[in-house]
Amino acid sequence: MSYPTAHTTTIENPRLRLLAKMKRGEYPLMTFMAIPSLRMAQIIALTGVDAIIIDCEHGNIGDDSMHNAVAAISALGVSPIIRIRGPAHDIIKRALDTGAHGIMVPQINNAEEARQIVQSSKFPPQGIRGQGSAFPAIGHGLTTPEYMISANETILTMIQIETRAGVDNVDAIAAVPGVDMVFIGPNDLAQSILGYVPARGDEPEFVTAVDKIIEAGRKHGKWVGRMVNNGAVAKEVRSRYDTVAITGDTKAIQNWYMAEFETARS
Template identity: 80%
Template sequence: MSAQTTWPTALTTKVENPRLRLLNGLQAGSYPLLTFLAIPSVRQAQVVALSGFDGIIIDCEHGHIGDEAMHNSVAAISALGVSPIIRIRGPAHDIIKRALDTGAHGIMVPQINTADEAAQIVASSKFPPQGVRGQGSAFPAIGHGLTTPQYMKTANETLITMIQIETRAGVDNVDAIAAVEGVDMLFIGPNDLAQSLLGYTPARGDEPEFVSALDKIVAAGRKHGKWVGRMVNNGTVAKEAKAKFDMVAITGDTKAIQNWYMAEIDVAKS
């Protein structure tokens, strides 16, 4: 089902910009792959961006990413033809503005529980008349390969707004959240969701309440024409998730480094 909107969004836009790799992949249904970046380094951002991902989620919620590193990572990632997405630490208006002023191709907002919260995020993410975002930086246009006037004309309908559903309240209200105009994607945080629903994390994956919650989130996204994504731990799970999700994020840089080293050390010592 198509998203029902009174103005173009990332789901319905006809704007063509080859720099927007994630948006183009989602619109084409090509199942983009992302990962999380938690380490504050331009070189780290470049290494991960050259690994083959369509987008990189710069983790300002749980990662060691401050304001300067956020700006530097966005610049490095976008310059290499990959889409930088910023997971902000909370839904405050100034935080959203600051994240988008880096030139990010979208934002991910954690632990959203109500439609009102989602609507406020959309308002903070859009320039008037759809929202209340202010303009004053040249950096957003640079991240999109545009002039500032071009960016101002297209930003409202090309920036991807991802809402994380990872609490019991979020699941309970997910249909209303998905119905909010300007919400482009529901993104499942499986670890926090398991903790909220089951009292432990990670989930095994077969718990009826957990499975039911995942199905409810996906159904809400499909009903309202929104993309649905989730985090997974490895490529095998990512391949399996393709049947149900539009996009996945495969773990993150810190776990990838640790897991590789631990596996190689085990081989060396065997």
Template identity: 80%
Template sequence: MTKSYPTAHTTEVSNPRLRLLNKIKAGEFPLMTFVAIPSVRQAQIVALTGLDGIILDCEHGHIGDDAMHNSVAAISALGVSPIIRIRGPAHDIIKRALDTGAHGIMVPQINTAQEAEQVVQSSKFPPQGVRGQGSAFPAIGHGLTTPEYMKSANETILTMLQIETRAGVENVDAIAAVPGVDVVFIGPNDLAQALLGYTPARGDEPEFVDAINKIETAARKHGKWFSIMVPNGGLAKKARGRFDTVAITGDTKAIQNWYISEFEIARS
């Protein structure tokens, strides 16, 4: 692994289909959300809300391989960037996710630089990594031929790593230093659980604040984009300027919250 290879931060590849990458590179504060429900129609509905990226939650969501492939195709066809949150850093899981045509992957609970290096290796074709090629599908999500995709994928696919454990915070400087890591993403609920023993955090607990500051410092020191999940648009607006992009809650919470608030009004 060497820093001489172009990455998503330094790429000169121009592909208008890569909405999330293009906006984050331009400093436009792109917005994302999580989708946990396995439905092409759900993916399409959310993709048409004006956001820039949809994170298909294959860690905690009810999304299997078929729904993952179908949702990526539906989202990318509507001009939005599909990102897959996989369930762990295993090579075969990363390969399977990227072969859908996703514009990036998000990997949860990264604890060490070695895990980060493994993710990068599995995410990139040789010579930067060890990703294999054998599918026509991934190029489709990028609007490219397979040869074009193979030439550009290493420097345009976003590799997003979640810091949400005590070990991850302790090792975040080394994690962020790994070449090929593009986005350092805070999972605030799991981070609060790991540090404080409860969730959600109020947000002002000294240990929680210190951890976020440490993660931000590492991301900025090593030139990586910095991101977090927030529960609503108001907090997303406040995050602009500090974070490069945010994910605003997810489909299941959005549906529940809307119904709960409307039923409360109806019964009042």
């Protein structure tokens, strides 16, 4: 079935900051949020970041905090993306019903898993997503009928490649219609193929895996992203990726305090 996607849509919604910048090739910047706090969401949203990935896989974030974070982030003109804890249909539905501008799905190993995610992410006839909430439209600044018309081609579906199986099958995964981005999770990828974390980054097998993921994304016209540890690395890899996520709230807080305490004690 051929249909418009985030890559080909002609719908322009200024609220969808991440999608708009991706389509213009502007290298938007993201970060992860793991601490369940509406105020934390607001603080991060006011830093100049383009999208905040609300981490419901590894973060301490339940349904209430997920809804509150999406509302706070979108109200400040930043794109809320939810990294869900798994690919189950009900989890995807619940995440999208917050009004998130996209989802990130971890540890996808093959094309069939990717197809199921796309099916759960889209309303009929392209998928099987159900409608019954007013909240999604609010997060997009739309009425419910407007949201229903636009959602299938404006919500970003991001697939994480971070296992050996995912790398082996990445060409088929990237070929799935409705997959908008392949996103590299470097720590889990290193653990899967090297047996340790973090990767130094120059291990031949790790480099080959990263290159294969990028190549598959480019071959099938999909955006490619990854997590990086700091702004210097984000700047260094800009020519290879369409977007990156620069660490997250917990690391940012720890890093600032440790640096300041070290200065104070020196």
